[in-house]
Amino acid sequence: MEKEISRIGVFDSGIGGLTVLKCLLDLVPQVDMVYLGDTARLPYGTKSSRTIVRYSLQCAGFLASMDIDMLVVACNTASAHALPALQNEFHIPVVGVVEAGAQAAVQAGGRRIGVIGTSSTIKSRAYEETIKALKPDASIFAQACPLLVPLVEEGWHDDEITAQVASRYLKDLIAARIDTLLLGCTHYPLLKDVISRIMGDSVKIVDSALSTARVVKSVVDRRGRTGGEGRVSYHLTDSSERFIELGEHFLGREMKYVYDVDLCV
Numbered sequence: 001m002e003k004e005i006s007r008i009g010v011f012d013s014g015i016g017g018l019t020v021l022k023c024l025l026d027l028v029p030q031v032d033m034v035y036l037g038d039t040a041r042l043p044y045g046t047k048s049s050r051t052i053v054r055y056s057l058q059c060a061g062f063l064a065s066m067d068i069d070m071l072v073v074a075c076n077t078a079s080a081h082a083l084p085a086l087q088n089e090f091h092i093p094v095v096g097v098v099e100a101g102a103q104a105a106v107q108a109g110g111r112r113i114g115v116i117g118t119s120s121t122i123k124s125r126a127y128e129e130t131i132k133a134l135k136p137d138a139s140i141f142a143q144a145c146p147l148l149v150p151l152v153e154e155g156w157h158d159d160e161i162t163a164q165v166a167s168r169y170l171k172d173l174i175a176a177r178i179d180t181l182l183l184g185c186t187h188y189p190l191l192k193d194v195i196s197r198i199m200g201d202s203v204k205i206v207d208s209a210l211s212t213a214r215v216v217k218s219v220v221d222r223r224g225r226t227g228g229e230g231r232v233s234y235h236l237t238d239s240s241e242r243f244i245e246l247g248e249h250f251l252g253r254e255m256k257y258v259y260d261v262d263l264c265v
């Protein structure tokens with residue numbers, strides 16, 4: 001019999017995965033959540049596949065030691081490179097954001113789909129391959145936007161400089177006349193307004209956070225829930241006041257249980 005779910009582990013390279021956690025708190029509020037932000041080694045998006053897989057296995061290993069019943073890989077870069085390795089290593093449901101994001105783009109009716117993400121995510125071609133598997137006749141246009149993560153980390157969500165940088169990255173996608181833009185990075189939902197203004201009303205913007213949470217909810221509904229109280233703890237590989245400041249603002253709730261962790265690397 002499948003095990004019921006009482007505690008879910010969520011990891012990201014840093015703060016960005018809170019976009020996924022927020023949707024999880026809305027959709028499965030009674031389950032306990034253990035969030036790990038690998039803030040000491042952020043960004044993942046510029047690193048090689050080998051390193052991303054190694055870091056991801058270490059993050060998941062830490063969460064597994066916290067007795068989780070399910071793992072959510074909130075980081076697009078980690079999902080793009082490490083999902084098969086994680087599914088192979090950990091014998092609990094492992095949900096990544098790539099499949100859910102690709103599904104959201106296809107469900108939005110996209111035929112000419114733009115995908116933006118970190119350099120490593122785009123290089124992996126994971127989104128392209130997943131969208132193609134779901135909708136073979138879709139045309140896909142991928143664009144790495146490496147400078148957007150640091151701009152979000154700086155808190156420049158609605159800033160003229162961010163708009164200029166985004167416009168430069170998005171110009172080829174505008175020229176390609178895409179109808180749907182998939183935000184394939186944890187940080188980009190925070191730039192949704194800026195990106196929508198640049199792309200114009202005719203382009204649908206989709207992200208994977210909500211669709212990932214829906215997949216998680218369907219697993220929880222199927223397996224059943226036991227014992228959780230909706231307690232959320234946060235574990236960071238580098239302590240950061242800014243993480244708490246930005247995190248509380250973004251989640252709209254107090255981050256009560258925040259701990260420093262060492263992944264023993």
Ligand code: DGL
Nearest residue numbers: 013043044045076077186
């Ligand atoms: N979390 C990463 C992602 O979604 C963005 C930040 C990073 O590069 O680590 O791809």
